[in-house]
Amino acid sequence: MSQENEKPIAKEVAQANSEMPITIQYLSFVLGKEEYGVDILRVQEIRSWEPVSRVPNVPLYEKGVVNLRGAIVPIIDLRERFALSKVEYTPLTVVVVLQTGSGSHTRIMGVVVDSVSDVISVDKSEIQGAPDFGTKVSNEFINGLVSVNERMVMLLDVDKLLTLDTMELIES
Amino acid sequence: MSIDMSQFHQVFFEECFEGLEAMESGLLSLDIGDIDSEVINTIFRAAHSIKGGSGTFGFTVVAEYTHIMETLLDEMRDGRRQVTKPAVDVLLGSVDCLREMLTSIQNEEDVNMESAAQHQAALEMELNGKTGGGEHAAAPVVHAAPFVVPVEEPEEEEEIDEEQGWKISFCPYLSLLKTGNDPVRLFRELSVLGKLTSNVNIQDVPPFAELDPEECNISWELTLVSDATEAAVREIFSWVEEDCALELAPLAKPKKVKKPKPAPSPAPVVEAAPAVVAETAPVVAPKKAAPTESDPSKNAPKASSSIRVDTDKIDTLINMVGEVVITQSMLGLIGENFTMDKVGQLKRGLAQLERHTRDLQQSVMNIRMLPISFVFSRFPRLVHDISTQLHKKITLKLVGENTEVDKAVVELINDPLVHLIRNSLDHGIEMPADRVAAGKPEMGTIELKAYHRGGHIVIEIVDDGRGMDKAKLLAKAIEKGLVEESTIMTDKQILELIFMPGFSTAEKLTDISGRGVGMDVVRRNIQSLGGNIDIISELGKGSTIAIHLPLTLAILDGQSVAVGDETYIVPLVSIIESINITEKMLNKVAGKGETFKLRNEYLPIIRMREIFNVKSGNATKSNEGVIVVVEGQGALCGFLVDELLGQQQVVIKSLEANYRRVEGVSGATILGDGSVALILDVPGLVRLSVR
Numbered sequence: 001m002s003q004e005n006e007k008p009i010a011k012e013v014a015q016a017n018s019e020m021p022i023t024i025q026y027l028s029f030v031l032g033k034e035e036y037g038v039d040i041l042r043v044q045e046i047r048s049w050e051p052v053s054r055v056p057n058v059p060l061y062e063k064g065v066v067n068l069r070g071a072i073v074p075i076i077d078l079r080e081r082f083a084l085s086k087v088e089y090t091p092l093t094v095v096v097v098l099q100t101g102s103g104s105h106t107r108i109m110g111v112v113v114d115s116v117s118d119v120i121s122v123d124k125s126e127i128q129g130a131p132d133f134g135t136k137v138s139n140e141f142i143n144g145l146v147s148v149n150e151r152m153v154m155l156l157d158v159d160k161l162l163t164l165d166t167m168e169l170i171e172s
Numbered sequence: 173m174s175i176d177m178s179q180f181h182q183v184f185f186e187e188c189f190e191g192l193e194a195m196e197s198g199l200l201s202l203d204i205g206d207i208d209s210e211v212i213n214t215i216f217r218a219a220h221s222i223k224g225g226s227g228t229f230g231f232t233v234v235a236e237y238t239h240i241m242e243t244l245l246d247e248m249r250d251g252r253r254q255v256t257k258p259a260v261d262v263l264l265g266s267v268d269c270l271r272e273m274l275t276s277i278q279n280e281e282d283v284n285m286e287s288a289a290q291h292q293a294a295l296e297m298e299l300n301g302k303t304g305g306g307e308h309a310a311a312p313v314v315h316a317a318p319f320v321v322p323v324e325e326p327e328e329e330e331e332i333d334e335e336q337g338w339k340i341s342f343c344p345y346l347s348l349l350k351t352g353n354d355p356v357r358l359f360r361e362l363s364v365l366g367k368l369t370s371n372v373n374i375q376d377v378p379p380f381a382e383l384d385p386e387e388c389n390i391s392w393e394l395t396l397v398s399d400a401t402e403a404a405v406r407e408i409f410s411w412v413e414e415d416c417a418l419e420l421a422p423l424a425k426p427k428k429v430k431k432p433k434p435a436p437s438p439a440p441v442v443e444a445a446p447a448v449v450a451e452t453a454p455v456v457a458p459k460k461a462a463p464t465e466s467d468p469s470k471n472a473p474k475a476s477s478s479i480r481v482d483t484d485k486i487d488t489l490i491n492m493v494g495e496v497v498i499t500q501s502m503l504g505l506i507g508e509n510f511t512m513d514k515v516g517q518l519k520r521g522l523a524q525l526e527r528h529t530r531d532l533q534q535s536v537m538n539i540r541m542l543p544i545s546f547v548f549s550r551f552p553r554l555v556h557d558i559s560t561q562l563h564k565k566i567t568l569k570l571v572g573e574n575t576e577v578d579k580a581v582v583e584l585i586n587d588p589l590v591h592l593i594r595n596s597l598d599h600g601i602e603m604p605a606d607r608v609a610a611g612k613p614e615m616g617t618i619e620l621k622a623y624h625r626g627g628h629i630v631i632e633i634v635d636d637g638r639g640m641d642k643a644k645l646l647a648k649a650i651e652k653g654l655v656e657e658s659t660i661m662t663d664k665q666i667l668e669l670i671f672m673p674g675f676s677t678a679e680k681l682t683d684i685s686g687r688g689v690g691m692d693v694v695r696r697n698i699q700s701l702g703g704n705i706d707i708i709s710e711l712g713k714g715s716t717i718a719i720h721l722p723l724t725l726a727i728l729d730g731q732s733v734a735v736g737d738e739t740y741i742v743p744l745v746s747i748i749e750s751i752n753i754t755e756k757m758l759n760k761v762a763g764k765g766e767t768f769k770l771r772n773e774y775l776p777i778i779r780m781r782e783i784f785n786v787k788s789g790n791a792t793k794s795n796e797g798v799i800v801v802v803e804g805q806g807a808l809c810g811f812l813v814d815e816l817l818g819q820q821q822v823v824i825k826s827l828e829a830n831y832r833r834v835e836g837v838s839g840a841t842i843l844g845d846g847s848v849a850l851i852l853d854v855p856g857l858v859r860l861s862v863r
Binding site: 051052053054055056057058064065066067070071072073074107108109 | 494738739783784785786825826827829830831834835836837840842846847848849850
C-alpha cells in the first residue's frame with residue numbers, strides 16, 4: 001500500500017482504467033456519534049486545534065484562518081457545517097488539513113472534527129450509494145456509505161465539501 | 173528540422189515587439205525637415221532583425237512584408253529617398269500591421285491577409301511612386317536569388333553604377349570551416365573595400381539529414397564594386413587561399429548589377445540550412461547577429477532594454493523574503509520579553525537583523541521594478557494618431573520615464589492611462605482656433621509625469637486644455653439623477669462625479685471617448701492596485717489627474733489596530749490621522765449614521781465593531797476608542813477602533829489562495845506571534861458601510 005501513497009496520481013489513473021477490484025484508503029473521524037471518512041490521499045496533515053483569527057461576515061461554520069507555515073488556511077467546523085450540536089474545543093480537538101482541487105488549483109483547508117479514529121481500506125465495490133435523506137441532511141457531500149466492523153462510515157466528497165460558494169447558498 | 177524552433181519563438185516575439193516599439197518611437201521622433209540619420213538607422217536595424225528572425229523561424233509572411241519596409245527604409249537611409257510625412261505614416265501603418273501579424277502568429281491564429289495586403293500595397297505604392305534612386309530603383313520583389321546570408325543584406329541591395337570592381341568566384345573546400353575561417357568575416361572585410369554583392373550557390377548542399385554542419389558546401393559569386401587593387405582583394409583571402417578555389421576577374425564594363433534580393437519566400441529549410449552552415453552557430457544566431465554585424469560602426473543596441481525573469485521565481489523569492497520578515501518580527505517579540513543583562517546586545521543584534529532584512533527585501537523587490545517608460549513609450553504614438561484624427565495640435569511631454577515601479581503596476585496601469593490620455597486629448601485640449609481665441613498657444617500640451625513621493629509613485633496627467641466645468645458637471649449629474657438637486661457638494665466632490673458609472677458630459681459621442689463608461693473602471697482598476705486617483709481642474713486652464721500607487725504590491729506599511737480581541741491592519745497609505753474620541757465630537761445623523769467633527773468637516777464614522785460583528789473583548793462604550801481618519805473612495809471617513817497597536821511592515825498574503833474574497837478585507841498577513849491578521853480594504857469598507 002505504501003506504493004499508493006507514493007504515487008497517488010498513478011493510482012487514480014489505474015482506478016479509472018481498470019475493472020480490477022480496487023481498495024481505497026479512507027481516514028475516518030468522528031463527529032458526535034457519527035463516523036465519517038475522507039480519501040486519505042486528500043489528507044495533508046492532522047493538527048491539534050489552535051485559536052484561529054476570525055474572519056468577519058462569513059457563515060459561522062467558517063471559524064477563521066490560521067497560519068500554516070506561511071500560508072493562510074481557512075478552518076471549517078464540520079459539526080456546525082452539518083448542523084450538529086456544538087461542543088467546546090479541547091486540546092484533543094483535531095483539525096484535519098485537506099487538499100481540494102487538482103492541478104494548479106489546489107487549495108488547502110482545515111476541518112475541525114471531534115477525533116480521528118482509523119485508517120480504513122475499502123473495496124470500491126463495497127461502497128453503497130448514499131440514500132436520499134431529504135433536504136435536511138446535506139447528503140450531497142456524501143459519496144457513499146460503507147460498513148466497517150458493523151459501523152457505518154459516511155464517505156465524504158472532499159471537493160464538494162470544501163466548495164465554499166455552494167456552502168453559502170445552503171446556509172442562507 | 174531536428175532542432176525544435178518553437179522553444180525560441182517566445183524570445184523571437186518579444187524581440188519583434190521590442191523592435192516594433194523601437195521603430196515606432198523612431199518614426200515618431202523623425203523630424204521631417206531635419207532627418208537624423210541615426211534614427212533612420214535604428215528603425216532600419218529593427219526592421220532588419222525582424223525580417224531576419226521571421227525568416228529563420230519560417231514566418232515568411234512577416235519576412236516578406238518586412239522586406240518591403242526594409243527596402244523603403246534602406247533608400248531613406250542612403251539618402252536616395254526623401255523622408256516625407258506620408259512615407260512616415262505609411263511606415264507607421266505597417267508597424268501596426270506587422271504587430272497584428274505577429275500577434276496572430278503568436279496566438280496561432282490565421283494572419284489577416286487582407287489588411288496585410290492593403291498595407292503592403294500602400295508600402296509598394298510609396299516605394300514605386302516616388303523612387304528616389306533613378307530608373308532602376310527597387311521594385312519590391314524582383315529577383316528571388318536562392319539565398320543570401322543575412323549579414324550581407326544591407327550591402328547587397330546597393331546599386332552599382334561605377335565601373336571599377338572585381339568579380340570574385342569563391343569556392344571554399346569542405347574543410348574551410350574546420351580551419352576556423354568564417355566566410356562571413358571575409359565578406360565583411362570585403363565590404364569595407366566597396367560595395368559588395370553576393371550570389372550564393374547552394375546546389376551542392378546535401379539533404380538536411382546528411383548535412384555536416386562542419387562542412388562548407390556553399391560557394392559564392394561575389395561582385396565587389398571598388399577601386400581596390402587585386403592585391404588588396406587577394407590579401408583578404410590570404411588566410412583561406414589553401415582552403416578554397418578563388419578566381420578574380422575585373423568587372424568589364426559599366427553595368428547595372430542585378431540586385432539580388434533575399435528570397436522572400438524560399439522554403440524555410442533552404443533558408444535556414446545554409447545559415448547553419450555559413451555561421452556554424454546555433455540556428456538562432458543569424459537573427460541576433462544580423463543587426464549588429466551589418467553595421468559595426470554603429471552603437472550596439474542597448475544591452476538590456478528589458479528583463480525577462482520568470483515571475484514564479486520572483487514570487488518564490490518574495491515569499492522567502494516574507495519569511496525573513498516574519499522571523500525578524502518573531503525575534504523582535506522574544507527580545508521584548510527577554511530580561512537578562514544581554515538585552516541591550518540582543519536588541520542591537522536585532523536592529524541589525526532588521527536592517528539587513530530590509531536591504532535584502534529591497535534588493536529583491538528591485539527585480540520586480542521596471543521603468544515606467546514601458547508604459548509611457550506607447551503614448552507618443554497614441555497622441556500622434558488621435559490628435560491627427562481630431563485635427564488638434566498637441567504635444568506630449570514625458571517626464572520621469574525612468575521612474576521605477578512594480579511590474580504588476582506596469583502591467584495593470586496601461587489601460588487606465590490610455591483612457592485618461594484619450595480623455596485629455598478628446599475633451600481636454602481644445603481645437604487650435606479655440607485655443608488661440610482663448611489666448612493660449614495653438615499647440616496644446618499634455619504632460620505625463622511620473623515621480624516617487626514617499627513610498628508611492630505618482631503619475632500625473634496634466635493638460636492645458638479647457639478644464640472641467642463644475643457647474644455643467646453638477647447639472648448633468650442632477651439631470652441623470654445621480655445626485656439630489658438639493659445636495660450641497662464641494663468642488664472636489666463635484667469633480668469626483670466623473671468617476672460615477674454612466675456619467676458623461678460629452679455633447680456627442682466619438683469613437684475616442686464620451687460613452688460614460690471608463691472613468692469608473694479607471695478608478696476601480698487603480699484601487700485594485702491599492703492606489704487612488706485625484707483630479708484638480710480649473711475651467712479654462714486645464715486639468716491635472718494624479719494617480720498615487722504603492723511602489724510594490726507585496727509588502728505594505730500598516731498600522732495595527734485592536735477591535736475587541738482581534739487585530740486588524742490598516743494600510744498606512746490611507747490613514748490621514750488618528751484621534752482620540754471625545755463625547756462632544758459625536759453627532760447622530762437622523763438616526764442613520766454617526767458623524768464626528770474634524771476641525772471644520774463632518775465625517776462619517778464606521779464602527780469596526782459593528783461592521784465586523786466583533787463580540788469579543790470588553791464592549792467599549794460608545795464614546796471610547798480611537799478614530800482612525802482614512803481616505804477611501806475619494807472621501808474621508810473615520811474608523812472607530814478600540815486601540816492603536818503599532819506600525820509595522822507586513823507581508824501581504826492572499827486570502828483567496830485557499831479561501832475566498834471577504835468584503836472589507838484586502839488580504840491577510842502573519843503577525844510576529846504567528847497569528848493571522850486581516851488587512852482592511854478601506855474603499856471596500858466604506859462601500860460596505862453605506863449598505
